[in-house]
Amino acid sequence: MATFLPSNALIPQTNTPSLIAKDSAANLTLDYLKTINRKGGPIPSEYLEMNLAMNTLAQLHHSGDISNADLESIRTELGEAMTPKTIQGFAYTQPHGYAGDFEIIEKIYKNHVTPEPHLANWDIFFQAHPAAQAVRNRVSFFLDQVWSVKEQPGRKARILNVASGPGRDLHECLNIMGPSGLHFDCVDQDLHAIQHATHLCQKYTSSITFYHQNIFKFTANKTYDLIWSAGLFDYFSDSLFKRIIKRLLPFLEKSGKLVVGNFSDDNPSQDYMEFFKWLLHHRSSKKLQQLAQECGIPSSNIQVQREPEGVNLFLIISGNG
Ligand SMILES: C[S@@+](CC[C@H](N)C(=O)[O-])C[C@H]1O[C@@H](n2cnc3c(N)ncnc32)[C@H](O)[C@@H]1O
Known part of the structure; x- marks a missing residue:
């Protein structure tokens, strides 16, 4: 196991303004990360220290004691561990050109670990993080x-899946519940995501219609019993968040539900995610309720639930029926 100093030595004290102390916290953290990296990533007994190292970097960065360039050079020091060969590196390098693409989400759902033994511990660490578990819990x-x-009396239930990504949730749902009585309309702006989901769900083509479209332009010619979106709204500013809610509300059946996932602001993986630049708008339950109210939805029609990990919140807006 790598030697590591007492964890609190890495955490800058609020009453320690000395730049030297902060520099040394950054240097100690960098040395620690290099040691961990040389042996192929952290093993479970090192997770606590590894997470403290991530907290330290985030605090130093937020307080302005280390710059974007400093962080960038720390990432560079990690070499292959920050390339698409690992999941954190995949998120960081964004081979599809944007954060949170269908392929990384699919890797999380499938608990993927790189076949390259010298990097595997990085992926095992990633998959053990609460944020990864929260995605699987979706x-x-x-x-x-x-x-x-x-x-639904006399008809199929109609479900709109906004930003459907790899379609893994859909596939599991149809495998478990069977396709009868259900129809899904899936919208995603990434053609590769649509192709992946179409292939994955090929047994159920008659129950799914895919729309290769940007949700900001999508309009429906029907209403839905469930409008579902996970892994999208946390990329939006508050104003875009409200814009899309308002855009979707007219497509909601009176007795329907609009369910929107958003990572919670107490996500314990936040600092680690920031390290590989998976930047989200984390929100509290209260904030989600406030945004819904600002869209004109009465508070009696608003709820917030969470999955068992407590990291992924779900804003649930009921129709007016
Ligand atoms: C993090 S994935 C979530 C996938 C899926 N909902 C899930 O939870 O498994 C985000 C998906 O949103 C899609 N996306 C991002 N912005 C979008 C937009 N403006 N309109 C439609 N799809 C979008 C991306 O292409 C990607 O497939």
């Missing part, structure tokens, strides 16, 4: 939501 949350709208 599937059962989605299933519960679909289940709750499944019985």
Whole structure:
């Protein structure tokens, strides 16, 4: 195991203005990361220290004691661990040109670990993070939501999946619940995501229609019992968040539900995610309720739930029926 000083030595004290102390915290953290990297990433007994190192870097960065360029050079020091060969490196380098693409989400759902043994511990560390578990927990949350709208008198339940990505949640849902009585319209702006999801869900093509479209331009010619979106709204500023809610509300059945996922502001993986530049608008339950109210939704129609990890919040807006 790498030697590491007492964890609190890395955390800048608020009453320690000395730049030297902060510099040394940055240098100690860098030395620690290099040591961990030389042996192929952290092992479980080092996770606590590794996370403290991430907290330290985030604090130093937020307080302005280390710059973007400093952080960038720390990432560079990690070499292959920050290339698409690892999940953190995949997120950092964004091979699809944007953060949170379908491929990384699919890697998380499938608990993927790189086949390269000298990098595997980085992926195991990533997958052990609460944020990764929260993504996997989306599937059962989605299933519960679909289940709750499944019985519609004399017709199929209509579900709109906004930013459907790899379609893994859809695939699991249809495998478990079967396709009868359900129809999904899926919108995603990335053609590769649509192609991946189409292939994954090929057994169920008659129950799914894919729309290769930007949600800011999407209009529907029907209403939906469930409008679902996970892994999208946390990329939006408050004003874009409200714009899309307002855009989707007219497509909601009176007795329907609009369910929007957003990472919580107490996400314990936030500092680690920032290290590889997976930057989200983390929000509290209160903030999500406030944004919904600002869209003109009465508070009695608003709820916020969370998956078991407590990291992914879900704003649930009921229709007026
Ligand atoms: C993090 S993934 C989430 C996928 C899926 N909802 C899930 O939870 O498994 C985000 C997806 O949003 C899509 N996306 C991002 N911005 C979008 C937009 N403006 N309109 C439609 N899709 C968008 C991306 O192409 C990507 O597939």
